[in-house]
Structures are given as C-alpha cells and as structure tokens.
Amino acid sequence: MIPFGTRLRAAMDTRGPLCVGIDPHASLLDAWGLADDIKGLETFTRSAVEALADRVAVLKPQSAFFERFGSRGIAVLEKAVEEARAAGALVLMDAKRGDIGSTMGAYAATYLDPGSPLFSDAVTVSPYLGFGSLRPALDLAAANGAGVFVLALTSNPEGAEVQRATAADGRSLAQLMLDHMAAENAGADPMGSVGAVVGATLGDAGANLAINGPLLAPGIGAQGATPADLPGVFGSAVGNVVPSVSRGVLRHGPGASGLRDAAQRFADEVREAVSAA
Numbered sequence: 001m002i003p004f005g006t007r008l009r010a011a012m013d014t015r016g017p018l019c020v021g022i023d024p025h026a027s028l029l030d031a032w033g034l035a036d037d038i039k040g041l042e043t044f045t046r047s048a049v050e051a052l053a054d055r056v057a058v059l060k061p062q063s064a065f066f067e068r069f070g071s072r073g074i075a076v077l078e079k080a081v082e083e084a085r086a087a088g089a090l091v092l093m094d095a096k097r098g099d100i101g102s103t104m105g106a107y108a109a110t111y112l113d114p115g116s117p118l119f120s121d122a123v124t125v126s127p128y129l130g131f132g133s134l135r136p137a138l139d140l141a142a143a144n145g146a147g148v149f150v151l152a153l154t155s156n157p158e159g160a161e162v163q164r165a166t167a168a169d170g171r172s173l174a175q176l177m178l179d180h181m182a183a184e185n186a187g188a189d190p191m192g193s194v195g196a197v198v199g200a201t202l203g204d205a206g207a208n209l210a211i212n213g214p215l216l217a218p219g220i221g222a223q224g225a226t227p228a229d230l231p232g233v234f235g236s237a238v239g240n241v242v243p244s245v246s247r248g249v250l251r252h253g254p255g256a257s258g259l260r261d262a263a264q265r266f267a268d269e270v271r272e273a274v275s276a277a
C-alpha cells in the first residue's frame with residue numbers, strides 16, 4: 001500500500017500542488033443559475049468534479065455544504081468522492097472532525113476505512129481535544145494508505161486566541177500540535193501522511209513548520225490571500241505547501257472552461273511564487 005504522503009508528493013509533482021475546494025454555497029448555486037436544493041447541489045458538484053478532477057492534485061469537498069441537505073446531500077458527496085478519485089484527483093474531505101478517542105474511532109471509520117462509502121484519501125481533523133484523541137484516525141489512516149490534516153494555525157482571525165495561546169511548557173498550542181505532527185512523520189520519505197492546516201492569510205506563520213509532511217494552505221482567493229503570500233507565510237517549508245482555493249475558482253463556473261482557466265491561473269501564480277522563493 002502506497003502511503004498518502006508518497007501519493008500526494010507524486011500528484012504535486014505531476015499536476016502541481018493546487019487543491020480546489022468544492023464548497024456549494026447557496027450564493028454560488030444562485031450565481032450558477034441553480035436552485036438551492038438537492039438537484040442544484042447535484043448539478044453544481046458534478047460540474048465541478050467533471051471540470052477539475054482530471055487535472056488538479058487535490059479536490060477538497062467541504063462536508064458542511066452537503067450535510068445541510070441531510071441524507072440526500074451525503075449521497076451527492078459520496079458520488080463526488082468516488083468520481084473524483086476515479087478521475088485521478090486525491091480527495092481531501094474537509095470535515096474537521098474531533099472528539100474523545102472512542103468517538104473519534106467512528107469518525108475515522110467514516111472517512112478512512114476503505115469499506116465506507118465516504119472513504120477519502122485524507123480528512124481534516126481538529127486536535128483541540130488533545131492530539132492523543134486523534135490516535136484512532138492516525139492509526140486507521142496509516143493502515144489504509146490515507147492521510148490526516150490536523151488544524152494548526154487556521155486562516156480565520158479568530159483562531160489565534162486558541163492556537164497562539166501558550167501551553168504549559170511555553171510553546172504555543174499550535175507549535176505543540178505541529179511538533180506532534182513532526183513526530184508522526186519522522187523518517188518518512190519523501191514526506192509523511194500527517195499534514196498541517198496553516199492559513200495562507202497569516203502573513204508570517206511564526207511557527208516551526210518543518211513537520212516533514214504536507215501543509216494545506218486555505219485562505220487564497222475569497223479570504224484575501226494570494227499565491228504571492230506563500231513564501232512569506234511558509235518560508236523554507238514552502239515546497240510542502242498545498243495551496244487551497246474554493247470560491248476563488250468556483251465563482252468562475254458553471255462552465256468547465258471558466259473553472260479550468262481559473263484553476264490554471266492560480267496554479268501558474270503558485271508556481272511563479274514558489275519558484276521565485
């Protein structure tokens with residue numbers, strides 16, 4: 001079984017590192033001329049997957065926008081995961097799960113067990129019930145060649161009050177989590193399967209990001225960050241960054257060419273910014 005970190009590095013090398021988020025906001029459905037109902041969700045999602053899954057390294061469905069439609073929304077999500085993976089994209093399920101370990105086991109089974117209809121290449125998780133609470137997800141991911149992206153320094157301004165707070169040993173909470181991730185990834189080559197979420201909006205991460213794993217960087221586009229910000233935020237770790245854009249690409253739909261061109265523009269800007277760093 002090929003580990004997620006190895007598969008992601010290969011995808012980044014061949015397709016470029018861009019991740020495009022599938023976030024079916026009600027406002028985007030409207031802008032695409034679709035109703036804010038299950039049929040609109042289905043058409044939106046299918047169009048985005050068909051336009052992008054054969055070219056971007058990672059597609060990141062935002063689970064919340066599917067969950068709001070109940071079981072029928074989840075069915076759309078299941079189909080999107082299957083079709084995106086079949087077309088060659090890695091699927092990162094943005095679900096930000098986190099709970100006590102025994103419940104975390106059920107979340108892990110949902111996204112990281114190949115027998116589950118929502119099995120994805122990776123899932124986002126929150127470590128703020130303690131990094132150890134993530135153990136069921138870390139172990140199941142490793143057993144199945146999947147990955148886990150752990151929130152470290154999120155792109156929203158409110159995150160700092162928790163993530164920059166000082167832990168008992170003087171490190172920031174975010175640094176404590178990043179150090180746990182580095183320990184999980186120790187010795188992995190070309191990189192480990194435990195990634196960190198670090199917002200592209202931060203200006204300067206102000207943390208040691210050398211986790212030997214991927215760094216998911218949301219916040220590009222609608223939240224105001226640009227690819228040119230990446231070297232400043234990530235410094236010498238910029239080669240491990242997976243920049244993520246959702247609305248910044250999706251607002252160029254519904255046509256496939258609009259979505260593809262927008263994704264290509266971001267990919268080109270990322271390449272220029274990273275190669276100049």
Ligand SMILES: O=c1ccn([C@@H]2O[C@H](COP(=O)(O)O)[C@@H](O)[C@H]2O)c(=O)[nH]1
Pocket residue numbers: 021023062094153154155156197198199218219220221222223244245246247248
């Ligand atoms: O720190 C984080 C973690 C996750 N996200 C998610 O990424 C997308 C961003 O969407 P845009 O339209 O590109 O702003 C969204 O699904 C967030 O939940 C994040 O923004 N920041």
